[in-house]
Amino acid sequence: MHPASLTVIDLQPEMDGVNQYKNIPLTLVNDHVVRLSVMTEPFYWHYHPNSDETFLVLEGTLCIDLEGRTVELTPGQLFSIPAYVAHCTRPKDGRTVNITFELADIQTVKTA
Template identity: 60%
Template sequence: METPLLTVIDISGKTAEISDLYKNLPLTFINDHVIRVSVMTQPFYWHLHPNSDESFLVIEGSLLIDLENTTIELLPGQLFTVPKNTNHRTRPGGSKSVNLTFELKDIETIKTDDPEYITGS
């Protein structure tokens, strides 16, 4: 997806009709990074990104970012960056969370609650 230059992106319009339990849509690209909007009503799986940090900005609701030893709660307008190689998962703090995610375009995601990852098989 290439976003034409000088395009206004209506985030509320893009998220208004989403009824999926989890949806992650690319909005625009900036050099080698992508800005995505995610709408979630259920937790995402535990994972890490070996090649990129990942930043979250809450638009609506609240977002819980579970790390191995703590949980970060973000409210609308708050931003948090998960460093690369950090095991984490995201989940809505209530019934629904709408967030912007800023990350490398070719981000690699390793699912860490996968038995193959845990055992190293």
Template identity: 45%
Template structure:
């Protein structure tokens, strides 16, 4: 299902427990406009890094909340009734069932925390 979208989404866990997680190296090596890499798993959740520029499609997650935390750039989260702008060191949680999309007008680096079962493209 992931191949139906123009995003480079890597669901494999890149780092095991007790390994140093080097986000700057991932950012430096990235060549994609919309890249998502699972960094590590913590119990039933995963931490992902995303390097994005452009917009994602509208979607929702029926069973999972999502947390976004911006490291660089600016993330716009469009909801049905408003847009939330996140700048570096700001975060936002989207409750399950809420229709949303993310956008970045400039290259943006963020972390996401969500369950390991979540389908990134939505339900």
């Protein structure tokens, strides 16, 4: 993925009417990727050995299950998970839309 330089990226068409899981890369920033994620179901328990991961919620409530606690994020809230920390992300009420920031060559290891 190599978006054109100095290009406006319109998120709304990527979000409108989407009622199933969708995860698309939007742009690269140095060695990181910015993704748009529409979540309609839980993502499995996993961790990333080579990258932190940051979530910014645009719509809905995103639950991030960690060992021993759950973090709930609402629109405008941001949360970072360090590398090697196991987590499971899921929408609270049917659908959430998020921006994620992570290493472009991120590795994902399923834990359960």
